Amino acid sequence: MGSNRTGRRRFLERGVAMAGLAVGAVRTASSQESAPETREVNPKGPYAYGERSRFVTSGRTNDYPKGVFQGMFGPRQNAPLQDVAGIITPAPLHFVRSHSTLPDTDPQKYRLLIHGLVDRPLDFSLEDLKRLPSESRIHFLECQGNSSPGHHAHRKSDFATVQDLHGGTSCSEWTGVPLSVLFKETGLKKGGTWLVSEGADAGRYTYTLPIAKALDDVMVVYGQNGEALRPDQGYPVRLLVPGWEGPYSVKWLRQIKVVDQPYMAWDEAIQHSISRPDLGDKSRWYHFEMPVKSLITRPSGGQTLPGRGFYEISGLAWSGAGVVRRVEVSTDGGRTWKDAKIQGPVHRKAHTRFTLPWSWDGSEVVLLSRATDERSEVQPSLDELSKRWGFSTKETWETADHAFHFNATQRWRVMGDRSIHDAMWS
């Protein structure tokens, strides 16, 4: 039994063996018998909606520097994944991609029209939708260009953060009506094989979806993380197309038309078709499911470790195919791998938290993770993905603005000076 006066010393000496943890330099300095007076009491009544501690400043950042793509796009913001705990992304920190201005819809006037190749064209008020059978499911949404080297080539610094490079993904509990329920009401005519969905933004954002997916797990959602959708997430109603790239999940949804062929709307052609060396001079137009991916979010680029010793490596993994079955972490640049702990809750097509205990000895190391999903797809290394898609150099990657679905393993280099850098290319 240790004396009360030897807390710090004994902790440091006996930490590893005693606790089963590779605990090193965790700063546990005080050993006095009474608690230190560190509180600052500022008498205050109930906090207002949206008010955080004044010490908490985590926020979204612009995906592109000012001036880049500004003519084409509305707000584009990345989520601060390095600060997110657990699997839920708070709604006010959810990434944003919009093609034009955000509508300011009066929910009393809102209508969703479903028409085209249906037996009974119908339009639904928000109240109608809320009366119908609902579901709540936890799913990620990810921009199809998230992580794409062509999309962050403008970032010159290797001090880029996980938010800069990969912040175009988020995860929420979504509540709404399965689209299949609405189609039971309207009926579907023979030959109705595709949908065209349109948003109420100024640009009338339009996207096509095969009806097989629509009848599988697509939802018309009005709730996000327990409350109404935020305006930049489609208030009052959006599509939610689980596991597929973000652009399918049309925001401010105002109409769905059932049609007999794929449409090639501006939004899905000019900006969303894929070009890659392996495709030659052709573009790929329809590309659906987001691939298996993982990221170490802590420690990650731009952070500085306080010192040697124990850390929990923590990150997020997800796959459009369903459940993440396995995440491996390497702390030596990929030479050896350990199975990370998959931390509950685990949901299909949802961010999944993984963790691994790690003791840093102070030397330069490269940290990375790779995930495997329920279809046994394994997240590729940059070399593997380059070979598959025909990219020969960093420059060919960076000039390929539309090499979407990039899921190569992200490497973070921890330097001897405790700083952490993007090491994707080195």
Added chain:
Amino acid sequence: MGSNRTGRRRFLERGVAMAGLAVGAVRTASSQESAPETREVNPKGPYAYGERSRFVTSGRTNDYPKGVFQGMFGPRQNAPLQDVAGIITPAPLHFVRSHSTLPDTDPQKYRLLIHGLVDRPLDFSLEDLKRLPSESRIHFLECQGNSSPGHHAHRKSDFATVQDLHGGTSCSEWTGVPLSVLFKETGLKKGGTWLVSEGADAGRYTYTLPIAKALDDVMVVYGQNGEALRPDQGYPVRLLVPGWEGPYSVKWLRQIKVVDQPYMAWDEAIQHSISRPDLGDKSRWYHFEMPVKSLITRPSGGQTLPGRGFYEISGLAWSGAGVVRRVEVSTDGGRTWKDAKIQGPVHRKAHTRFTLPWSWDGSEVVLLSRATDERSEVQPSLDELSKRWGFSTKETWETADHAFHFNATQRWRVMGDRSIHDAMWS
């Protein structure tokens, strides 16, 4: 195949048979081929943190009218359960119970001291805690006085809402360090059987906890729904004692002392001991787990149904014992019951969403739900609970301010005029 011009008519006539849903008067008026121009585009840039649609006003309300208990308590606010979708309660809408003023702690100065009957007294900075092995789990928190008739006897109107009567419960994804991990670091001396935890609020809120529970599933949490705790939820660090009554989950946690006997701190004695007729002239001091409970949140008190026809009845069920196994709903005052659908995600000691399709014929009816948990405990009716606890009349209930853990089924009366009223007592 219906003509496009007969949408509304056919929907109403054929709804039930066609869709397998008891759809009645859902207002689906328009049948034109193009979407109505209901949008109001208000060009706007990125929304700030915490900014909602100006049409969304759901918020917390005071648990007591002004003047009641004001001398004793800090902020007390109830969550708008009638507006919450899914199972997650948004952090800014989470219920609040505080005994004094809220601290405004600088996270750089924060320390958690663990001392008393330990081998090595240690104090942890916030950064220390974040470096240690973490867990994220979805759990409810509930005020032990939530729903207690003595606590809402001041509400004279039977038009009270589910927020007024039962809004002292909420559910979050919590992220933090298991307390057992911290005790591995400090070691535990023989005889250390209880904890005394203290908050950094002006009143030094103090509560006792048996160490068996602490080593089971108690967490020291810093994250709620993906972000830092809100100030009124204990920023930067609180205890989270899953399934047990709210007061155990000490906010603004500044010290944990391991002791050899239960302490009877002011906070757990004066305000939190139980008095009931079946206990005679004794008070019950330690009472831990919250019982199985369910509430229909929609339709619920204070709402008005738009008209006859199809509705999804939706509500929340939870139990401190673990998983909710079954929820039954009655739409005839308890004469007959139907199994509700348990809507995923389902977690232990967490709010669980249930739903049941219902067609309202316009007559006066009483809606209620009852839940059964994994221990086969069934939520009691008011009569059953009255017998068990020795309450003979409504008046004895209303004057018993400390008849905590009230979990009788909540009855909502839908009137012919479409209004909905609290029918607990009638």
